Amino acid sequence: MEGIALGYWKLVLGDYFYRLVIVIWSLVIFQEHVEIMKCVLDIIKGAISLIVGMGVTIKAFFSPVVTVQYPRKVINITPRFRGHTKLVADEEMPDRTKCVVCGMCAKNCPSNSIKKVEGEKKEGEKKKTATEYILNFTTCSQCGICVETCPFGALAFSADYNLAGFKREDFYFDLVKEFEERKTG
Amino acid sequence: MNELMVIINIIGKETVRAIIGLIGVLILVVINALILTWAERKVAGHMQRRIAAKEVGPFGLIQPIADSLKLLGKELLTPVNVDKPLFYLAPVFIFIPVLVSFVVIPFDACLQVKDINVGILVILAFSSLSVFSILIAGWGSNNKYSLIGAVRSVAQNIAYEIPLLLSLLPVIFMVNSLSLKDIVEFQRGGWFVWKWQFFAFLIYFIAAVAETNRTPFDLPEAESELVAGFHTEYSGMRFAIFFLAEYTNIMIVSAVAATFFLGGYLGPVLPGFVWFLIKTYFLVFVILWFRWTFPRVRFDQLLNFSWKILIPVGFVNLIVTGGLLKL
Numbered sequence: 462m463e464g465i466a467l468g469y470w471k472l473v474l475g476d477y478f479y480r481l482v483i484v485i486w487s488l489v490i491f492q493e494h495v496e497i498m499k500c501v502l503d504i505i506k507g508a509i510s511l512i513v514g515m516g517v518t519i520k521a522f523f524s525p526v527v528t529v530q531y532p533r534k535v536i537n538i539t540p541r542f543r544g545h546t547k548l549v550a551d552e553e554m555p556d557r558t559k560c561v562v563c564g565m566c567a568k569n570c571p572s573n574s575i576k577k578v579e580g581e582k583k584e585g586e587k588k589k590t591a592t593e594y595i596l597n598f599t600t601c602s603q604c605g606i607c608v609e610t611c612p613f614g615a616l617a618f619s620a621d622y623n624l625a626g627f628k629r630e631d632f633y634f635d636l637v638k639e640f641e642e643r644k645t646g
Numbered sequence: 647m648n649e650l651m652v653i654i655n656i657i658g659k660e661t662v663r664a665i666i667g668l669i670g671v672l673i674l675v676v677i678n679a680l681i682l683t684w685a686e687r688k689v690a691g692h693m694q695r696r697i698a699a700k701e702v703g704p705f706g707l708i709q710p711i712a713d714s715l716k717l718l719g720k721e722l723l724t725p726v727n728v729d730k731p732l733f734y735l736a737p738v739f740i741f742i743p744v745l746v747s748f749v750v751i752p753f754d755a756c757l758q759v760k761d762i763n764v765g766i767l768v769i770l771a772f773s774s775l776s777v778f779s780i781l782i783a784g785w786g787s788n789n790k791y792s793l794i795g796a797v798r799s800v801a802q803n804i805a806y807e808i809p810l811l812l813s814l815l816p817v818i819f820m821v822n823s824l825s826l827k828d829i830v831e832f833q834r835g836g837w838f839v840w841k842w843q844f845f846a847f848l849i850y851f852i853a854a855v856a857e858t859n860r861t862p863f864d865l866p867e868a869e870s871e872l873v874a875g876f877h878t879e880y881s882g883m884r885f886a887i888f889f890l891a892e893y894t895n896i897m898i899v900s901a902v903a904a905t906f907f908l909g910g911y912l913g914p915v916l917p918g919f920v921w922f923l924i925k926t927y928f929l930v931f932v933i934l935w936f937r938w939t940f941p942r943v944r945f946d947q948l949l950n951f952s953w954k955i956l957i958p959v960g961f962v963n964l965i966v967t968g969g970l971l972k973l
Contacts, residue, residue: 480845480966487962504955511940518693518939528696 538620543603546596547619548640558640559615560591566607566616574601576633594636599629664749667759671748675894680710682893686934693938720882725788728879732786737880737887739779743772744894751901752827754911754918765826766814769902770807773857776895777803780866780876783888787879795875798945799859799866805952806856806863812960813850816843816967817906826902830910839907845963847907849956851929854899856952858892860933862940863948900929 529536548558562580577595582588608616626632654662684699684707691698699706724733750765752758762768777800784796818824820842821832839847856863867875877888904910904925911918943951 479970480963483966484962514939515935518935521695522689522692522935524695526692526695526697530697530700 538622542618542620542622543605544619544621545598545601545603545624545634546607546616546636547621547643548591548594548636549615549617550640550644556644558591558637559613560594561613561615562589562591563612565610565612569606569610571604571606572600572602574598575607591637596634596636598624598632598634664759667749668745671745671759674748675745675890678897679890679893680714682896682930683710683713683889685931686937689931689934690938693935714886717883717886722884723879723881725879727788729786729788732782733879736779736783736786737884737891739782740776740891741887743775743779744891744898746772747898750826751898751905752830752910753922755827757911757919758827761825761827764824766818766824766829766902766906769898770811770814773895773898774803774807776891783880784876787876789879791872791874792876792878795866795868795872795878799876802856802859802863802865802948805949806853806956809849809952809956809960810853810857812957812964813843813846813853814906816846816964819964819967819971826905826910830905830912833909833912837907837909837912842967843907843963845959846967847903849960849963850903850907851932853952853956854903855933855936856948858895858899858933860896861937862943864937864942865945865948868942896930896933897926900926900933903929 548560551557551559560578560580562578564578567575567578574597575595576597577593578591579593580589580591583590603618605618608618624632687698687709688706699709702709702712724730747769749759750762750768752761780799780803781796784792784794784799787793817829817838820838821829823829823832835841859866865875866872867877872878877885880888901922904922908925908929909921910925911922913921913924916924
């Protein structure tokens with residue numbers, strides 16, 4: 462009976478049979494065979510974990526890329542993005558801003574980033590119109606207090622992040638000018 | 647045509663063959679390095695789900711040429727206190743052995759520069775020379791990072807050369823020849839990796855990754871600890887030659903693995919050298935794949951793994967194979 466079993470395993474395992482026999486036998490004769498078994502188990506576990514890791518990377522290798530080729534393609538900016546502040550157009554008269562030059566934003570700005578809010582009263586209009594609104598973006602921390610305190614809701618965050626300049630003065634934005642540029646497109 | 651034959655007869659056919667072969671090998675080495683720099687960046691990119699080089703040429707294929715032109719144009723800086731002869735010689739020494747190793751590798755049944763009957767010995771002997779040049783580079787640079795990198799490299803290469811030999815020996819026992827061509831021809835009945843020597847293949851591949859100083863065994867040039875290890879002080883084309891040697895070494899170990907365990911140029915339908923290149927570059931890809939999967943091992947882990955696991959398993963494998971052959 463044993464002979465048949467041996468023959469069966471020989472058939473199944475082929476040449477590996479002898480190796481298995483020798484490995485098992487050597488494990489048995491060692492005094493610390495428990496330690497060695499532990500070591501062998503460790504190696505097997507380690508090998509499996511390595512294969513799992515390689516599976517992860519090869520899956521990533523064949524999955525589509527997630528990056529966007531930036532200058533050619535841009536992703537949509539989420540509405541909550543805080544860029545520099547911008548002036549909001551009036552709903553009734555889209556060619557002018559809601560700003561009435563009250564100066565609340567400049568008073569409330571904790572870092573004194575709003576340098577200048579100037580305006581004039583045009584003929585036939587009840588409210589003042591902003592002619593100059595200088596924001597020093599170098600010290601602005603986008604805290605949003607100006608946006609919150611504006612009594613007319615004339616300020617909002619823009620989604621513009623392509624900001625680069627060579628001088629400090631490049632970041633003194635005139636929001637009225639920026640609004641005019643936005644209006645004309 | 648007649649004059650050419652006369653000239654060839656005067657010089658001797660073997661010499662002509664050797665010269666043409668060496669030129670071919672040089673071209674192969676350079677093209678291989680160009681492809682591998684590109685491939686490494688691409689593999690790295692896609693494994694991190696980004697695109698990698700894509701601007702220069704289609705799929706960024708011309709990027710390595712642009713890179714090498716840039717390196718050619720760079721100034722060769724020599725730090726003040728270096729050991730000048732050694733510092734200059736190291737890149738040369740690292741490049742010669744990799745050229746010689748290609749001479750004996752059979753790319754096809756007839757495509758081999760020279761079938762030496764101790765082929766594998768040539769490869770092993772010359773590839774162990776590269777450790778020597780790393781040591782020279784580290785010592786000559788007069789820089790603590792370079793020296794530590796070089797010392798690590800020597801310890802590592804000595805430790806991993808033994809399992810490398812132990813994994814190749816069973817195959818040599820079975821074939822009864824050191825010639826690489828005989829070893830390939832022997833595998834017409836079935837590749838060694840499936841049929842008899844799977845463990846030997848595993849040991850060989852792990853040891854080969856360690857021999858080429860690739861991740862997870864890249865301690866000699868561990869960027870996070872040693873700046874760049876033994877080639878910290880090298881710039882411009884000297885640095886490029888170290889890189890060339892590294893990529894060529896990767897190809898050599900893969901080519902030897904393909905020859906010994908994956909049946910070399912044997913395969914259906916396609917011509918032999920195509921099969922050989924497919925197998926080789928598959929193994930190269932696996933090495934790149936390792937790099938972007940595994941973290942670096944600790945130094946004690948590295949040495950323990952070789953001396954306590956790979957070498958005993960290699961010996962058991964060797965003894966069992968020898969015993970089976972005697973049965």
